Amino acid sequence: MLIEIIDIGVGNVHSIENLIHKLNIPTKIISTPQEIKSDFLILPGVGSAKLYMHKLQNSGFDKAIKKHLKENKKLLGICLGFQVLGKYSDEDGGVQGLGVIDGYTKRLDNNLSNNTWQEFNLKKENLLIENFIPNLKLTKKQGIRGRVFYNHEYGFICKDTNCFTKPISINLNKYSSIVIKGNIIGMQFHPEKSQQTGIDLMSLIL
Amino acid sequence: MRIGSTILLLDGYCYQSYQWNKLRPLGKLQSVIDSLEEYECDEISIIRPIRNNDTDKSFFKDIDTIASLKCLTPISFGGGLREKKHLEQLHQLPIERLVFSSAFIQKDLELLKYAKDLFGNQAIQALLPFKIEDNIPYIFSSSINSYIKFSNKDLNFINKYANEIILYDTSNEGTLDNYNKDIFKYINIINDKIIISGSIGKNTIKTAKKLSIASILIENRVLHKEYSMKDYKNA
Numbered sequence: 286m287l288i289e290i291i292d293i294g295v296g297n298v299h300s301i302e303n304l305i306h307k308l309n310i311p312t313k314i315i316s317t318p319q320e321i322k323s324d325f326l327i328l329p330g331v332g333s334a335k336l337y338m339h340k341l342q343n344s345g346f347d348k349a350i351k352k353h354l355k356e357n358k359k360l361l362g363i364c365l366g367f368q369v370l371g372k373y374s375d376e377d378g379g380v381q382g383l384g385v386i387d388g389y390t391k392r393l394d395n396n397l398s399n400n401t402w403q404e405f406n407l408k409k410e411n412l413l414i415e416n417f418i419p420n421l422k423l424t425k426k427q428g429i430r431g432r433v434f435y436n437h438e439y440g441f442i443c444k445d446t447n448c449f450t451k452p453i454s455i456n457l458n459k460y461s462s463i464v465i466k467g468n469i470i471g472m473q474f475h476p477e478k479s480q481q482t483g484i485d486l487m488s489l490i491l
Numbered sequence: 492m493r494i495g496s497t498i499l500l501l502d503g504y505c506y507q508s509y510q511w512n513k514l515r516p517l518g519k520l521q522s523v524i525d526s527l528e529e530y531e532c533d534e535i536s537i538i539r540p541i542r543n544n545d546t547d548k549s550f551f552k553d554i555d556t557i558a559s560l561k562c563l564t565p566i567s568f569g570g571g572l573r574e575k576k577h578l579e580q581l582h583q584l585p586i587e588r589l590v591f592s593s594a595f596i597q598k599d600l601e602l603l604k605y606a607k608d609l610f611g612n613q614a615i616q617a618l619l620p621f622k623i624e625d626n627i628p629y630i631f632s633s634s635i636n637s638y639i640k641f642s643n644k645d646l647n648f649i650n651k652y653a654n655e656i657i658l659y660d661t662s663n664e665g666t667l668d669n670y671n672k673d674i675f676k677y678i679n680i681i682n683d684k685i686i687i688s689g690s691i692g693k694n695t696i697k698t699a700k701k702l703s704i705a706s707i708l709i710e711n712r713v714l715h716k717e718y719s720m721k722d723y724k725n726a
Contacts, residue, residue, distance in 0.1 A: 295609055300585040303561050331587070333608045365611065398613055398654050398684075400705065402493065402533060434565050436587055438613045438654070478565045478587060480528065 286491065288312045289323040291350075291366075293340040295332040300477040301363070307484050310491055318349030324358045325491070326350065329477075330365030334390070334439070335377035337365055347383060354385055359417070359468045361490070367464070367471030368441050376439050386466050387445035392438065393457065399435045403454050405462065405474070405482060406430040409489055411449045417465055417490070429489055431482030433462075433474035441473060492699060493706035494724050495534035496527050497659075497688050500570075501541070502549055503556045507710060508540055509665030511620065511631070520556050528564050530720035535562075536657070536688070536708050538590060538618070539570025543636040550577065557584050567616055573634070575605050582609065590657065592618040593634040595649050603652050616686070617653035621674055622662040628677040631661055643679050655705055656680055660689030664710060668692020675702070693726040700726075 374390035440460030448466035569590025688708035
């Protein structure tokens with residue numbers, strides 16, 4: 286399997302590359318939609334939502350990602366790369382998203398900034414139910430438990446009642462930590478900066 | 492509360508600093524990062540201890556060093572981020588957050604807004620290296636290489652544009668557990684925006700926990716004793 290990481294000029298694509306290499310899985314950083322060959326794309330993201338969406342649209346990645354998903358291929362969005370999968374974001378006065386997950390992004394309550402490590406666990410059956418993975422291999426790990434790193438001021442509110450999602454924490458329980466919807470996974474936290482838990486999580490997914 | 496470490500990086504090598512003027516070599520950045528990662532350090536702040544004599548050659552050498560890092564721990568980076576051309580070199584680096592000092596002291600709004608566009612508002616940290624003398628707080632301005640008197644008027648700007656603020660005790664840096672907590676009397680910032688660094692020990696950590704401070708950054712001496720990060724976490 287080859288994992289392709291989308292590089293639109295913002296975000297730390299090499300951290301993601303480093304994480305995937307820990308699993309001995311080959312990666313390729315791509316900066317144009319024409320380069321997409323893989324069945325698994327990663328959309329990392331930091332920066333302001335407006336500039337990020339502008340770059341996605343200008344490069345043609347917005348249409349390419351939708352086409353990729355229609356072909357039932359997989360996508361992992363991380364942080365801002367997750368938030369833009371929703372219908373819109375309140376950031377920068379309002380920005381339209383890709384709309385591939387029913388949900389939206391808004392400023393965290395009380396203008397909070399969530400720069401923390403939080404406990405996180407995920408069972409493989411959650412991926413199975415959403416058909417993200419085809420079957421359970423009993424010889425492999427069935428779930429992970431650890432801690433993940435968050436660094437954000439805006440949060441994703443999932444409106445889709447027919448997907449798997451988990452809240453960030455008790456205090457931020459209306460915002461999604463992770464959403465799994467068919468062939469799409471979105472993560473608000475940074476698996477590439479979550480030390481061993483990040484490796485275990487990606488090992489479960491890939 | 493996050494418990495992390497400050498690493499000083501200059502011309503590709505790491506140093507421990509004592510009272511803001513003596514540097515002791517600690518070796519290569521990757522070795523230091525590997526050790527901290529093994530100790531489950533929550534975050535690492537890589538700071539270039541430059542003054543008004545920084546050069547592009549030195550800056551880009553350090554950028555190359557960071558670009559080659561293999562790291563799974565959150566990293567912030569600062570020291571010499573004074574122009575847009577510096578920020579444009581950063582997007583390929585394994586860093587999440589940017590640390591600005593001169594930009595906040597000189598109120599360089601254009602640079603800070605550019606950084607926000609590239610990295611997001613959550614990524615902007617202000618570094619205020621301070622000392623207190625005769626009950627007067629001073630902030631070190633690296634671009635002029637000297638301390639200036641600090642007033643809370645300057646804080647309005649910093650508070651508005653910084654997601655978190657690092658209060659770095661330069662007088663006691665490198666010593667065991669002497670962080671000057673009087674700074675909280677002079678600088679009026681909400682505690683969950685504050686990061687403290689410079690002479691952090693267990694007593695300081697206990698105080699920081701009581702005050703619900705966002706994070707503490709222990710200087711490079713955390714490397715001296717294996718598992719010391721774990722000890723600090725249990726302080």
